[in-house]
Amino acid sequence: MLTGSTTGISTFKGEERALRADRMGTPSLLFSVIAASAPLMVVAGVMPNGYGVMGIVGQPLVFVLLGVVLALFSVGYAEMSRHVHNAGAFYAYIARGLGGTAGTGASIVALVAYAPLQYGVYGLFGFEISSQLSEHANVTVAWWIPALGGVVLIGLLGWLKIDLNAKVLGVLLVIEITMVVIFDISGILDPSKEGLSLHAFNPGTLSGAGLGSALALCLAGFVGFEQSPVYAEETSRPQILVARVTFLAIGFISLFYALGSWVLTVATGPSHIVGESAKQGSNLLFTLAQDRLGTGFTDVLHLFFVTGMFACLLSFHNVVARYAFAMGREGLLPSAFGRTNRITGAPAFGSLLQTVISLAAVAVFAITDGKPAGDPTAPVLRLFVWSGNIGALGIMVLLATTSIAVIVFFVRRGAARAQAWRIAASAVACAGLAVIIVYTVRDFDVLLGSEAGSPLTWILPGIVGAAAVGGLAYGLVLRSVNPQRHARIGLGNEAVQISKARASGGPGAPDSAAT
Structure with missing residues (x-):
């Protein structure tokens, strides 16, 4: 059944299975996407680790090259956003291109990737707060x-309106970026003895055994840019805004990271950046x-x-x-996940699922942490690093x-010539x-900081592989026992319903929503 609405996305299951439209414009969508990339966390954590562990001085050039690769990816990705408006994003696109079985496999991989990416950060979050309380208030608090507390607060916000969340993200993100920009300016105005050297952009700096690991690590810093299609159903003009925000995010993130990593080499000197990063790790930026x-600025930077x-x-x-909402709406998860909060319009049960996870x-990780307070092993080296690498590989x-x-x-749609480029x-x-991906799997021990031959180097990547195999098996079973449900995987959005109505001679809708 096709229903029409000017204020929300109507699906074949009715308005209660719809995310409210017109909630996000370009600024709020862009804030949500870039916030996921955690700019300050990348500058303070990923970049020094990349220099110190991988030994690649040309990290700024790596960010530029990855920006080009992801921009090329986004050319087709953004065009797909004009044809498919679905909170399932990745798995919906894959289902539309490769079929429902592949889409089912992708949906499971997406959950297995995004969930660890989120809960892994709680380890670093708790450890940083615990460390700051110990340093500034002389209070010892276990990281967990x-x-x-963060899990509970995030869970509550997840039940609220997405536009309110976007405002919170926007304020925090602007301040965060401003702090990094201030540091960048200070580094440029007060360089090391080697001056404003552009050596980090020399292609010759990319030679060495650590290049593959550096590519994998730096690509993880971009994760989040791909999220704009997830919010397509909640925007006023998804066929325009999603593509616009995707390219804006890629452009900003690549330039911001290239500049930030270059300034680190300027502040320390290209010949010393690897040694200083190896010695100080995540403290490099703050030092x-x-x-x-x-000290005052550094304390605020920590905040x-x-x-x-x-x-x-x-x-x-x-x-x-x-993602859980989209999967519940299409029968890949229990139907309760496909319902929204009647008051706020948020995907309440999907939010609850991630909170519980x-x-x-x-x-x-708290129960298995036998180290004293202040030791980063459980929260950072395990919860954060292990989960982050699982998620990054899945993405x-x-x-x-x-x-x-x-x-x-x-x-398949006969548009190969028109869409050739x-x-x-x-x-x-x-x-x-x-x-x-090949480099990532090969060098997983380097990314984990574990010894060569450690079981973790195949167990953790194996989680992503198992999710893909299990998801494909689920899709095959679904195709056999419930072909109707299998056939609508990836189709739970207004654009597809309009397309189906037009194909059958039914009432049309604005051209911008057509597939």
Whole structure:
């Protein structure tokens, strides 16, 4: 049954299975997407780790190259957003291109990727708050106490309106970015003895055994840019806004990271960045900031390091909730997940699911933490690093598979000639992503900081593989026992319903929603 509405997305299951439209414009959507990338967390955590562990001085150039690859990916990805408006994003696109079975597999991989990406940050979040309380208030608090508090607060916000969440994200993100920009300016105005060297952009700096790991680590810093289609049903003009925000996010993130990583080399000197990063790790940014801007600024920077993680947690929580909503609406999860909060319009049960998963994850790592307070092993080196690498690998697999789905989608519809350049861009991006995936799996021990031969180097990537295999098996069973449900995977949105109505001679709708 097709119903019409000017204020919300109507689905074949009715308004109670719809996310409210017109809730997000370009600014709020852009804030939600960039917040997931956690700019300050990447500058403070990922970049020094990349320099110190991988030994690649040309990290700024890596960010530029990855920005180009992801921009090529986004050419086809953004075009798909004009044809498919679905909170299931990745799995909906893959289902439209490669069929319902592949879409089912992708939906499971998406949950297995995004859920750890979110709850893993609670480890770093709790550890940072615990460390700051110990340093500034002389109060000893176990990391898991603020982590659990964060889970509860994020869960409550997940039940509220997405536009309210976007405002919270926007304020935190603007301050976070401003702090990094201030540091960047200070580093440029007060460089090391080597001056404003551009050595980090020399292609010769990319040689070495650590390049593959550096590509994988830096690509993880981009995770979040792909989230705009998840909110398509909640925007006023998804066929325009989603594509616009995707390219804006890629452009901003790549330039922001390239600049930030370059300034770190300027502040320390290109010849010293690897050594200093290896010695100081995540303290590098704060040490350099204190030398140039003083203790007061550094203390504030620590504060917004925490709020930046909070913004990241909220953004990923919203994404998992919407994936669960889309899967519940289409019968891949129990139908309760496909219902929204009648008051706020938020995907309440999807939000509750991620809250429960996060509580369980934090509890498990807290119970198994035998180290004294202040030791980062359980919260950072295990919960954060292990979960983050699982999630990042899952997203890489989804990106590469989506590139293939984009090609097949347009070829099957006889649009290969009209979309030739988008198909070519998707093919190049897929090849680049495939290379990075191979490097990621090969060098997983480096990314984890574990010994070569550790069981973790195959157990953790194996989780993503098991999710893909299990999801495909689920899709095959579903196709056999419930072909009708299998046939509508990826179709739970207004655009597809309008397309079906037109195909049968039914009433039309605005051209912008047509597939």
